[in-house]
Amino acid sequence: MEKTGKTRGVMIGGMLLVLCIALVSCARHVQEDRFIRADAAHRILIASSASEFKDALRSRLIDNYRPVANIEVIDIKALKEIDADAYDAIVIMDSCWARSHLNLSFKRFIDDLERNNHVILLLTTGSEQWDFTYENVDAVTSASLLDNQDKVFETLQKRIDEVLMKKPAATSTQRTWQTHALSRAETKNQSTALFSKNA
Numbered sequence: 001m002e003k004t005g006k007t008r009g010v011m012i013g014g015m016l017l018v019l020c021i022a023l024v025s026c027a028r029h030v031q032e033d034r035f036i037r038a039d040a041a042h043r044i045l046i047a048s049s050a051s052e053f054k055d056a057l058r059s060r061l062i063d064n065y066r067p068v069a070n071i072e073v074i075d076i077k078a079l080k081e082i083d084a085d086a087y088d089a090i091v092i093m094d095s096c097w098a099r100s101h102l103n104l105s106f107k108r109f110i111d112d113l114e115r116n117n118h119v120i121l122l123l124t125t126g127s128e129q130w131d132f133t134y135e136n137v138d139a140v141t142s143a144s145l146l147d148n149q150d151k152v153f154e155t156l157q158k159r160i161d162e163v164l165m166k167k168p169a170a171t172s173t174q175r176t177w178q179t180h181a182l183s184r185a186e187t188k189n190q191s192t193a194l195f196s197k198n199a
Helices: 002-027 052-065 076-081 104-111 146-165 172-186
Strands: 033-035 042-048 069-075 089-095 119-125 137-143
Touching: 042 052, 042 076, 052 069, 052 089, 052 119, 052 146, 069 076, 076 089, 076 104, 089 104, 089 146, 119 146, 137 146
Parallel strands: 042 069, 042 089, 089 119, 119 137
Antiparallel strands: 033 069
């Protein structure tokens, strides 16, 4: 009987710890920001919840795509106000503490889309071995470990490049971007950021 009580106490303590971590994470908001350039070939939206891991990835994505795209950053809770068709790529970054506990903000957003083939989803989870798909959107999953950051960044970058490559090369800027993206895709394991030398 005493052993059962201790086990129950440990379980309740663990649940409270997870709840506290989730509440602290939810209390932080991602600051809205815009990075605009007149000759941008693309428009990218990054909707994210806040954490050290996601903040670092978000900064790297912004630095990588600023030379070729207008970028808007919003807190994930503001997704309901977004016109998805106004963007060439939409990156959603969120956490999932349990496989059944998913953010209603991004679920409702994806549910309402007529097309979602320009959505890239990142879920930080307890395990990167978890494969997750929602409404035909395959998520990139990762534990929130700094050691994983390079791998996750490269995966997100590849998916964003693939989405943007499908857009017609209507301008010389866009054609230049596509040429560089193709060249980059052909070079395996190259970690140099796209356009870092052409910004």
